[in-house]
Amino acid sequence: MRLPRRQFLHLAAAAAALPAVSRLAWAQTYPTRPVHVIVGFAAGGGVDITARLIGQWLSERLGQSFITENRPGAGGNIGTEAVVNAAPDGHTLLLATVPNAVNATLYEKLNFNFIRDIAPVAGIIRVPQVILVNPSLPAKTVPELISYAKANPGKVNMASAGNGSAPHMAGELFNVTAGVNMVHVPYRGQGPALTDLLGGQVQVLFATTPGTTEYVRTGKLRALAVTTAARAEVLPDLPVVADFLPGYEASQWYGVGAPKNTPAEIVERLNKEINAALADPKMKARFADIGGEPLAGSPAEFGKLIAAETEKWGKVVRAVNLKPE
Secondary structure (H helix, E strand, O other): OOOOHHHHHHHHHHHHHHHHHHHHHHHHHOOOOOEEEEEOOOOOOHHHHHHHHHHHHHHHHHOOOEEEEEOOOHHHHHHHHHHHOOOOOOOEEEEEEHHHHHHHHHOOOOOOOHHHHEEEEEEEEEEEEEEEEOOOOOOOOHHHHHHHHHHOOOOOEEEEOOOOOHHHHHHHHHHHHHOOOOEEEEOOOHHHHHHHHHHOOOOEEEEEOOOOHHHHHOOOOEEEEEOOOOOOOOOOOOOEHHHOOOOOOOEEEEEEEEEOOOOHHHHHHHHHHHHHHHHOHHHHHHHHHOOOEEOOOOHHHHHHHHHHHHHHHHHHHHHOOOOOO
């Protein structure tokens, strides 16, 4: 039996619309079970705290538990690979951060390509870093630190939270940009690095602001500048490094990623809810408590940030011939 042309076209159009309707319905019912937010680092750090804060918000908004799952190891690569290999249905997410961009160049043989295999969902916050020095170091400004480091090559020890960490990369970018050679001393986290900075075993630390500002206020450490392009709300009187080294910028950032091929409707829904969190006064205050400034935007904008950071830190890794620990 042949159908009239008009009836045939209506049926064809309806059939073509089914997948879109199905995807929309899927997004509207998402999530259908608890969602695991994978953190590639140990509990207690900024990335972990951020995951728990945004997870609590999403749980309340979407009616399912968002469970933070710590899978530390290999500079975050173990957790990232777990998300890459997860089903692309929005029920496994990644709390992405600077090391994800660094590792693309730092590690020669990864089982995944971060930009290709992780779909950007949303940025969450950007956290400024601050250059801290032990008061025994005769440098009270960034130019004085540069002059001292040039006059004492290889004698200024620069601590970090670990090889390839955001503080480490901020310090290496400073070395490259300023033309100095501060010696990198990696620690297993910012806490131990901060302890040795206070004790004078190391002289310089590029640190995230949470947990460090009180030492500056009490005079136990000296803060020289913040590493972001603009002054930080938490330390408004400090200049930015770019005032002395034009073009310098380094910061810690956190965002959410999903396995590639996750339906766009689910990505958009998560993006909408995360941006709502960043506009909420109570959530903004909670993020501010850990030094975070909102990093709102579309999935495409977060993807551009990831691509730019991957290129930027790749250049630094190659310039200093950095290798994994």
